[in-house]
Amino acid sequence: METVSGWRAFVLLLVAAVLGLILVLTAIWVFAVLALLGLCLWFDLVVVPRVATRLGVDRRLVEALLGVALIGGGWWFAGVTGSVIGGLLWLASVGVPRLSQSWLRSHVRMTVVGRPEPPVHMLELVPCPVCGVASADAGERCPACGAAMSGAQPRSLAN
Ligand SMILES: [Zn+2]
16 A cells, blocks of 8 residues: 555646646746747837838838748647747737737727817908998908098907
């Protein structure tokens, strides 16, 4: 009985060790993918616009090259699994922000802050000094009698 229980303890220990190893490996993978995702997001939000501006090329070209690099690098690193992870990373870092941006643009109306209000045009009625006909925005002569409007004082309707 002693040997059997010792053998069982060994198997339990082995299973626990394997489970722990799997857990640690999974944690490392999750951490690595999260770190890569953060790196890709930073790359897409900070580096790609600068590179596109500096090279004078379209931002989408740089993003496409980033996707090729991620999928190709994933293939080089871990074959099919790596390229799938690279593609998913590219989707998460480039596709999702782009989609959410276009969604925001179509669903949220942006308000321009700081645009000056157009000046309110106030209608000014100017009474003619000769005939008394009030006219809005009359020139130098009264439209009714043709007298000169030089002495007329404008009266604002706003008051
Ligand atoms: Zn007049």
